[in-house]
Amino acid sequence: MAGRNAYVYGTAARNLAAEPARRTRYTPQPERSTQRRAQPRQEVRVVRGAQTASSVRPQPASSAAGFVMAAVVVLLIVAVAACLRLALSSAAIATSLDSQQISNSIQDVRTASTSLEIEQSTLANPARISAEAKRLGMAAPSSVGVIELSPDVVVLDGSGALSLSGSVNSLISLEG
Numbered sequence: 001m002a003g004r005n006a007y008v009y010g011t012a013a014r015n016l017a018a019e020p021a022r023r024t025r026y027t028p029q030p031e032r033s034t035q036r037r038a039q040p041r042q043e044v045r046v047v048r049g050a051q052t053a054s055s056v057r058p059q060p061a062s063s064a065a066g067f068v069m070a071a072v073v074v075l076l077i078v079a080v081a082a083c084l085r086l087a088l089s090s091a092a093i094a095t096s097l098d099s100q101q102i103s104n105s106i107q108d109v110r111t112a113s114t115s116l117e118i119e120q121s122t123l124a125n126p127a128r129i130s131a132e133a134k135r136l137g138m139a140a141p142s143s144v145g146v147i148e149l150s151p152d153v154v155v156l157d158g159s160g161a162l163s164l165s166g167s168v169n170s171l172i173s174l175e176g
Contacts, residue, residue: 150174 122128133139153174155166 151174153167153171155163155170157163157166
């Protein structure tokens with residue numbers, strides 16, 4: 001048999017009929033006074049009220065329990081409001097930091113753009129180009145030559161691919 005504190009269920013439960021009965025100690029009750037019995041009992045009569053169950057108003061809780069409940073509700077509302085305020089404040093700070101970072105990036109790009117415009121103006125100056133060409137041993141050309149190219153005989157079809165038959169026809173029309 002399992003120990004006294006072990007949990008045993010179902011068919012494995014101990015058989016109480018097979019075990020010897022335990023002795024329990026009882027203290028005898030004191031004698032009741034006979035005077036009490038001698039007095040006649042008062043009759044109690046129940047009178048039903050005219051109110052229905054729907055018209056009965058619930059009794060308010062005791063003032064201490066109501067105060068505690070109201071305090072808990074107020075604390076919950078304050079806690080939720082504090083959490084919302086904290087979340088909104090942290091979102092506003094994060095947005096402000098992102099905005100400041102973007103503003104700094106825009107300012108850096110504007111500064112770089114201005115310096116590149118100045119550098120481009122300096123490099124595109126014709127006097128500087130002429131001086132740099134002389135330093136490299138270059139000279140201005142004595143005459144300007146023009147090369148004329150004949151029209152292209154290569155023809156493309158509607159999809160952008162080369163067309164052999166169109167190119168042959170273009171060559172024939174140029175020679176003819």
